[in-house]
Amino acid sequence: MRRLIGLIVHNWPLKLAAVGLATLMYGGLALSQNTQSFAGVIQVRVQNQPENTVLLAQPDPVTQIRYYAPPGVPVGTSTFRASIDLDGVQPTGTVTSVRIEVDSPDGRVRVLGFEPAFATIQLDKLVAKDVPIKVDHGAVPPGLELGDTTIVPTSATVSGAASVVAHVVWATASVIIQPSGVDVDQDVELVPIDGNGNAVSPVDVTPSTARVTIPVFSNKQSKSLPVNPVVTGTPAAGFEVASVKVTPQVVLVQGDADQLSTLAAVDTQPVPLAGASTDQTVSTGLALPTGVVPVDVSTVVVAVELREVTGTRTFSAGLNLVGARSDYSYQLPIQSVLLTVGGSAADLDRLAGATLVADLEVAGLAPGVHEVPVTANLPAGTTLVAASPSSVRVTVSGPTPSGGSPGPAVSPAGG
Numbered sequence: 001m002r003r004l005i006g007l008i009v010h011n012w013p014l015k016l017a018a019v020g021l022a023t024l025m026y027g028g029l030a031l032s033q034n035t036q037s038f039a040g041v042i043q044v045r046v047q048n049q050p051e052n053t054v055l056l057a058q059p060d061p062v063t064q065i066r067y068y069a070p071p072g073v074p075v076g077t078s079t080f081r082a083s084i085d086l087d088g089v090q091p092t093g094t095v096t097s098v099r100i101e102v103d104s105p106d107g108r109v110r111v112l113g114f115e116p117a118f119a120t121i122q123l124d125k126l127v128a129k130d131v132p133i134k135v136d137h138g139a140v141p142p143g144l145e146l147g148d149t150t151i152v153p154t155s156a157t158v159s160g161a162a163s164v165v166a167h168v169v170w171a172t173a174s175v176i177i178q179p180s181g182v183d184v185d186q187d188v189e190l191v192p193i194d195g196n197g198n199a200v201s202p203v204d205v206t207p208s209t210a211r212v213t214i215p216v217f218s219n220k221q222s223k224s225l226p227v228n229p230v231v232t233g234t235p236a237a238g239f240e241v242a243s244v245k246v247t248p249q250v251v252l253v254q255g256d257a258d259q260l261s262t263l264a265a266v267d268t269q270p271v272p273l274a275g276a277s278t279d280q281t282v283s284t285g286l287a288l289p290t291g292v293v294p295v296d297v298s299t300v301v302v303a304v305e306l307r308e309v310t311g312t313r314t315f316s317a318g319l320n321l322v323g324a325r326s327d328y329s330y331q332l333p334i335q336s337v338l339l340t341v342g343g344s345a346a347d348l349d350r351l352a353g354a355t356l357v358a359d360l361e362v363a364g365l366a367p368g369v370h371e372v373p374v375t376a377n378l379p380a381g382t383t384l385v386a387a388s389p390s391s392v393r394v395t396v397s398g399p400t401p402s403g404g405s406p407g408p409a410v411s412p413a414g415g
Contacts, residue, residue, distance in 0.1 A: 035066060035067070035068050035112060036066070036067060036068075036069065036075070037064065037065070037066050037067075038064070038065045038066075038067060038075055038079075038080070039063065039064055040063070040065075040076075040077050041061045041062075041063060041077065042061055042062040042063075042065070042077060042080050042081075042082045042102070043058075043061050043082065044058070044059040044060070044061060044062060044082045044083060044084055044100060044119055045081070045082065045083040045084075046058075046059070046083070046084060046086060047083050047084065047085050047086065047087075048085050048086050048087035049086045049123075050086065050087075050089075050091060050123075052125065052126045053091040053123055053124065053125060053126055054123075054124055054125075054126045054160060054161045055121060055122070055123055056093075056121075056122040056123075056124060056161055056163075056164070056202075057121070057122065059084060059098075059100070059119030059120070059121055060116065060119065060120070061082070062080070062082045062100060062102060062114050062115070062116065063115065063116075064114060064115040065080055065102060065111060065113070065114045065115075066111075066112040066113040066114065067080075067104070067109055067110060067111050067112055068109070068110045068112055069106075069108055069109045069110070070108055073106070073108050073109065075109065079104050079105075079106055079109055080102055080103070080104050080109075080111065081102065081103055081104065081105060082100055082101070082102045082114075083100070083101050084098045084099070084100055084101070084119050084121070085098070085101070086098065086121075086123060089121075089123050090123070091123045091124050091125045092123070092124070093122060093123075093124040093125075093161065093162060093163035094122065095120060095121075095122055096120070096121055096122070096123065097118045097119070097120055097121075098118065098119050098121055099117065099118055099119075100114070100116065100117060100118060100119050102114045122161075124161035124162050124163050124164075125161070125162040126159065126160070126161070126162075127159065127160070127161075127162045127165050128157050128158065128159035128165070129157070129158060129165060129168075130155050130156070130157050130158075131155065131156060131157075131158055131168055131169060131170050131171055131192070132154065132155050132170050132171075133151050133153070133154055133155060133156055133170065133171050133172075133173060133190060133210050134170050134171070134172055134173070134193075135149050135151060135172075135173050135174075135175065135188075135212055135214070136172050136173070136174045136175070137149070137174075137175050137176070137177050137184070137214060138174075138175075138176060138177065139177075140177050141177060141178075141179040143218060144177065144179075144181050144216055144217065144218055145216075145217045145218075145220055146177070146214055146215065146216060146217070147214065147215030147216070147217065147254070147291075147293045148215070148293060149212070149213070149214050150211075150212070150213040150214075151173065151210050151211070151212055152210060152211040152213075153207070153210060156171045156190055156205050156206060156207060156210070157205070157206045158171065158192050158203050158204065158205055158206075159203070159204045159206070160202055160203040160204055161202075164200060164201075164202065164203055165203060167194040167195070167200050168192040168193065168194060168200050168203060169193065169194060169195050170192075170193055171190040171191065171192055171193065171205055171210075172190065172191050172193050173188035173189070173190055173191075173209075173210050173212050174188065174191070175188055175212055175214065177214070177216060178216075181216050181217070181218040181256075182216065183213075183214065183215050183216050183290045183291040184212055184213060184214035184216065185211075185212075185213045185214075185290045186211070186212060187209040187210070187211055187212075188209060188210055188211075188212050189208060189209050190205045190207070190208060190209060190210055191205075192205055213290065215255070215290070215291045215292070215293050216291070217254070217255070217256055217291075218256060219256050219257045219258075220254055220255070220256065221254065221255070221256070221257045221260055222252055222253070222254050222295060223252070223253060223254075223255075223260045223263070224250050224251070224252050224253075225250065225251060225253060225263055225264070225265055225266045226249060226250055226265045226266070227246045227248065227249055227250065227251055227265070227266050227267075227268060227286070227300055228246075228265045228266065228267045228268065229244050229245070229246040229268050229271065229300075229302045230267050230268050230269070230270050230271065230287070231244060231270070231271045231272075231273050231302070231304060232270040232271070232272055232273065232274075233272045233273040233274030233275075233276075234273065234274060234275075235273050235274075235275070235276045235277065235306055236275050236276060236277040237345075238277075238308055238309050238344055238345050238346045239276070239277050239306045239307065239308055239309060240306065240307060240308075240309050241273070241304060241305070241306060242305040242306060242307040243304075243305045244302065244303070244304050244305075245302070245303045245305075246268065246300050246301065246302050246303075247300060247301045247303070248297065248300060251266055251286065251294055251295075251296060251297055251300070252294070252295040252296045253266065253288065253292050253293065253294055253295060254292070254293050254294075254295050255291050255292035255293065256291060259289065259291050259292055260292070263289075263292070266286050266287070266288060267286070267287040268284050268285070268286060268287060268300055268302055269284045269285045269286070269287050270284075270287075271284055271302045271304065273304060276304075276306060277306065278306065279303070279304060279305050279306055280302075280303070280304040280306075281301065281302070281303045281304075282301070282302050282304075283299050283300070283301050283302075284299060284300065284301075284302055285298060285299050285300075286298065286299070286300065308344040308345075308346075309344060309345050310342060310343060310344055310345075311342070311343075311344075311345060311348065312340050312341065312342045312348075312385050313340070313341055313348045313351070313352075314338055314339065314340045314341075315338070315339050315341060315351065315356045316336055316337075316338060316339075316356075317336060317337055317338070317339045317356035317357055317358040317376065318335065318336050318355075318356075318357050318358070319332060319334070319335060319336060319337065319357070319358055319360055319392065320357045320358065320359050320360065321360050321362050321394075322359050322360065322361050322362065322363065323361060323362055323363020323364065324362050324363075327399045328367070328396055328397060328398060328399070329396075329397045330362060330394055330395070330396055330397075331394070331395040331397070332360075332392055332393075332394060332395075333392070333393055334389075334392060336358075337358045337374050337387050337388060337389060337392070338387065338388040339356060339358055339374075339376055339384060339386075339387055340384075340385040340386040340387070340388070341356075341376075341378060341382050341383070341384060341385060342382065342383050342384075342385045343381050343382035343383065344381060347379070347381040347382050348382070350379070351378075351379070351382065354379075356376065356378075357376070357377075358374050358375070358376050358387060359374070359375045359376060359377060360372045360374065360375075360392055360394060361373075361375065362394055362396065365394065365396050366396065367396050367397055367398040368395075368396055369393060369394070369395050369396075370393070370394050370395075370396065371391045371392075371393055371394075372391055372392055372393075372394045373390060373391045374387035374389070374390055374391060374392060375387075
């Protein structure tokens with residue numbers, strides 16, 4: 001028995017290693033029998049891309065995967081996930097290799113290998129700059145003449161990878177001049193251009209289009225036309241337009257003969273007056289039809305004079321004796337008159353709630369009957385337009401003897 005045990009434990013490390021090797025070889029044989037290849041397109045996802053950076057091109061997809069899966073497990077493109085991690089990659093614009101990681105969300109599938117193992121990328125800083133916009137109209141057909149080109153806006157912002165944006169020197173808006181002589185007035189797509197005149201990409205352009213206007217003349221003529229100032233909107237409450245003047249009053253324009261023949265005047269761009277309460281002086285452009293261009297001036301000055309809205313209103317007013325003597329008595333046939341007052345709407349509104357008094361100047365009047373004109377001391381900004389009646393008959397009586405019985409009299413309200 002002891003001899004048998006000795007045989008078993010004799011050189012036991014070598015024997016144990018042999019058993020482990022055999023087990024490993026058996027496992028490898030079993031695994032190799034279940035190792036498969038998948039040929040497909042697995043897009044590589046980008047993770048942890050730094051802020052304000054741009055990837056010049058997406059990494060190439062993984063196209064070959066070796067994997068282990070138990071028999072009967074279905075495999076497709078959704079079985080595998082491929083990604084690269086850009087954390088720590090410097091945005092220098094240079095070509096860099098980044099290791100690709102491939103796994104499977106299905107726990108029964110184990111990835112053993114794949115191709116390609118590395119992705120070639122270019123990570124660069126995201127920058128932006130403004131460049132001018134130029135119009136390329138190509139050759140002008142015979143017999144036609146172009147007017148001044150207008151571009152709105154005159155510049156654009158290009159953004160993208162720093163190494164690419166650095167080559168952009170302007171943005172081009174390309175148009176075609178038609179032999180029929182039709183004016184150009186359209187939105188045109190902008191293309192970023194380098195110093196050699198070649199298009200640059202990938203670059204974003206903001207705005208993506210510009211409005212290009214080019215008058216095209218086939219029979220250009222000139223004509224002097226009066227300027228018609230155009231005002232819009234309503235001034236502030238209580239104000240109205242008193243006058244509108246424009247300088248200069250006449251401008252010289254050019255256009256085809258058939259266009260000019262229909263023009264009797266040139267309008268200005270609208271001058272807004274909404275809510276204005278003071279005079280307005282505005283420099284503004286001319287609202288010319290497409291194909292008609294100014295020759296001498298392109299802007300004019302519009303001067304708008306405002307004034308307060310005035311009117312009249314009639315109020316009832318009591319009578320006030322001015323300069324009456326205390327020892328005299330004064331008799332009046334009426335106790336009130338109608339006053340017609342002129343002024344701005346605001347001033348007249350303020351009078352609506354006030355008590356008005358009409359004045360009769362009786363100072364120095366001797367006993368007897370007198371026709372006294374009606375006057376009124378009104379607030380500033382208002383004037384007396386008329387009184388009805390315009391005068392009042394005042395009977396003045398001298399001192400009454402003691403014990404006498406004087407007739408009806410008006411007590412003086414002033415004096």
